[in-house]
Amino acid sequence: MTGQIRFNQRAALNEPASSETIPQLNLLAHAQILELEIGSRCGGFGECGGDRVRITEGAELLSPVTAAEREHLSADEIRAGCRLACQAFPQRADARINVETRGD
Numbered sequence: 133m134t135g136q137i138r139f140n141q142r143a144a145l146n147e148p149a150s151s152e153t154i155p156q157l158n159l160l161a162h163a164q165i166l167e168l169e170i171g172s173r174c175g176g177f178g179e180c181g182g183d184r185v186r187i188t189e190g191a192e193l194l195s196p197v198t199a200a201e202r203e204h205l206s207a208d209e210i211r212a213g214c215r216l217a218c219q220a221f222p223q224r225a226d227a228r229i230n231v232e233t234r235g236d
Contacts, residue, residue, distance in 0.1 A: 135227040137162045139170075140188075141234070153227045159185060159194075159217035163233070170233045176218035181205075183217040190229035195221040 135153030139162075149166045157165075160176045160183050174180035178200030187194065191213050197205075198219045205214050222229060 135222065135225055135229070137222065138228075138230045139163060139166065139168055140230065140232050153222045153225055153229070155222050155225055155227075157221070159215070159220045159229075159231055163217060168233070170217055172218060178204075178216055178219050181216060184234070185215055185217050185220075186232040187213040187215055187220075188230040188232050190227055191215075193223055193227035193229055195219075195223060
């Protein structure tokens with residue numbers, strides 16, 4: 133079974149965009165495949181915190197929260213499903229994950 137990463141933009145009226153799940157790629161790379169701009173300013177190294185997203189489904193199928201994420205996100209944000217796209221990797225090829233982006 134093939135998984136899917138689905139991106140929904142909060143501030144836009146665009147249709148959601150989807151990519152096949154590739155565990156070797158973080159969520160930022162999945163967004164880049166779809167030519168979605170989600171705010172990374174540091175190139176995906178976890179330094180800027182600009183690629184903040186919220187996982188609305190499938191959070192348990194992502195890699196654990198990293199030290200870089202704990203630096204940029206509050207404990208409340210992490211509990212609410214926020215992640216840095218550059219730090220979050222799907223753990224299985226059949227993972228189905230919904231990602232909400234700022235869309236600004």
